[in-house]
Amino acid sequence: MRRPAPRRQEPDPDPDDAEQPHEELTLDTLAAVVVCRVAGDRQGAHLADLLTEPELKG
Known part of the structure; x- marks a missing residue:
C-alpha cells in the first residue's frame, strides 16, 4: 500500500507585510x-x- 504524499505548506507571509496594509x-x-x-x-x-x-515601494 502506498502512502499519500505529504501536503505542501504555504510559506508564511512576511511579517512586515502583514503589519502594514498596502493601498x-x-x-x-x-x-x-x-x-x-x-x-x-x-x-x-x-x-x-x-x-x-x-x-511605489514594495
Whole structure:
C-alpha cells in the first residue's frame, strides 16, 4: 500500500507585510507622482527615480 504524499505548506507571509496594509495604486496616483513630483518640467521620469517614491515601494 502506498502512502499519500505529504501536503505542501504555504510559506508564511512576511511579517512586515502583514503589519502594514498596502493601498492599491491607482492610475491617477501614479500619474500625479510621475508628473508632479518626479518629472517636474521634464517630459518624463526614469524608473530609478520613480522607485524612490513612497507610493511605489514594495
